[in-house]
Amino acid sequence: MDSSEFQQVIGLGQNCRSKFWIRQAFGREVSKRGVFDWQVTPTDTVIEYFRRDFAGMFEREDLAIRNGIVFNRRFGTTHNHEFPKGLSDGGLDALYPVARQKHDAWCAVTKNALRSNLSALVVLGMPVTPIQEQMISDLLAEANRQRPFLLLASPEGDVGGDWSGNQDVWTKHLAGFRIVPPLSIRLANQLRRLRKNIRYLKPRRYRGIGPRDQERVEFS
Secondary structure (H helix, E strand, O other): OOOEEEEEEOOOOOHHHHHHHHHHHHOHHHOOOOOOOOOOHHHHHHHHHHOOOOOOOOOOHHHHHHHHHHEEEOOOOOEEEOOOOOOOOOHHHHHHHHHHHHHHHHHHHHHHHOOOOOOEEEEEOOOHHHHHHHHHHHHHHHHOOOOOOEOOOOOOOOOOOOOOHHHHHHHHHOOOOOOOOOOOHHHHHHHHHHHHHHHHHHOOOOOOHHHHHOOOOOOO
């Protein structure tokens, strides 16, 4: 394996940008959804997730609503996608158990990826200070000292107000890398796609209830 080829790619946030371009460059299935992918996470809080072993970062008492969006008063994370906009406190109480379950599952995905023996391209979506970069690199090394990794800083020249960043800059930024998962993972992905396709070939009444339907919580 050369220095531009990795077995997995991991996004460390700090918002949706890194995951968006990971999918654009390498495909949707190459990287499972992790905890940093669709929430806004300050860099110091990314570090705090590592230090706390991803525990205690999404407690109900730390969550509040600001301008219709759920945010964490203690750690500064913003949760645009886990909750609908314009939520009331009562709605937050009602939806929190499912959101917490999902958050814990996404933390587990990220922890498993960081601790695995698979070589990893780790992508940051926003600039960090040299001290923060070194701290993150040290924490990545501590997660598994046998696993090769590259911490890829956000690209220079990624300017503009759009949440996704600059397409040309990001395309060039990731173009030099290849993600080649182990055969077992590729086969598992193919099997998952096959099952999904078979399910949607069935008449609607025989498809059953999908995970997203089971997780949906309605409230007035």
